[in-house]
Amino acid sequence: MLQLSVSNLLFTIINLVVFYLLLKKFLIKPVTNIMEKREKMIADGLNNASAAQEEAAQMKQEYTAALAGAKEESVKIVEKAQTQAKAEYDRIVAEADEKAGSLLDSAKSNIQLEQEQTKKALQSEIAGLAMAAATKIVSEKTENQGNQGIYNQFLEEVGDAHEDPDND
């Protein structure tokens, strides 16, 4: 009990040192390592999260700027399109106007020409008719009719012929 023996003292010291080394290797080191790793992982995770948040905020800012730019641009494009469309519209209307005018003009001149031709044709026909009528009347009625009758007949014939071109 109370006697000290050098051998057992030494054995106990050796036991303690060996126990210390074994415990350190098999119990304390692995557990501490795991705990440190977890701590590191948590710290990393927090860092990553804050970095991601920052990045997201930055991206949001970029997107907002891009969106504003796009809006502006779209307004510009619409304006441009509107002015272009207006110009095109004006141009087309002007062209149509012009075309219609020229068509009208040519139609007018055509009509005039035709009228003139018709007039000429009618004149010559009237002249022919008058001649024919005159010849007929003269040849048929010279003996049994007075001058009054000849005129009347002539006027009748000419009046019929004269009404036709008006209706035309």
Add this chain to the structure above:
Amino acid sequence: MKRKGGSNTESLTKNLLEELNVETVFTIPVFGGIDVSESVVVTWIIMAVVILLSIIFVRNLRVENPGKKQLVLESAIGWIQDFFVDVMGKENKRYVPYLITVILYLGISNIIGLFGFKPPTKDLNVTAALAIMSMFLIEYSGIHRNGLKHWVKHFAEPVPVVAPILILEIIIRPLSLCMRLFGNVLGAFVIMELLKLVAPVLIPIPFSFYFDIFDGFLQAYVFVFLTALFMNEEQE
């Protein structure tokens, strides 16, 4: 009657001495025979069991999704580590594993009587060995921290007259550690034996809780706490 009482006392003394005596389990047949005492063998058993258990428990450690066993293990180790770091400061973390070893060994040793083994701490050789280790650790930590020169000089501070006392302290501190532990375990053991002799039924149970379990852990705690405290003191 008188004679009977006398023989009772005699047999009790004999029994106690037999219980207290640390037997030699076997002798290594070299250098004229080296005795290996019971306490050393029990220490081997403790070591084997603890190392085996730690290998089993540590085998499946995971960083993520730790199991219940791992959480218990981690919180226990973390708690002990935090305790020592609180006492000694973060710069002395390197001594923590040794102190954990000692507190584990002492805690198990002091209550191993419940499992039918003789507590190794009842052997003066064991407590003396622990104290010697503590002594070296205490002085080493001082030298490591402040250098050999400072360590030699600090014996003469604040006045050179105290030098003999301070030099004595090197021995006294571990001696007090050693004797406190040994005396407590021995005293608890003797009281429990006497109590069991006087009242063998039921009554020893609460006392056993105190002397075998509470006192055992308390002494383990006191031993490592004082060692840590002395180391701290030595580093100033």
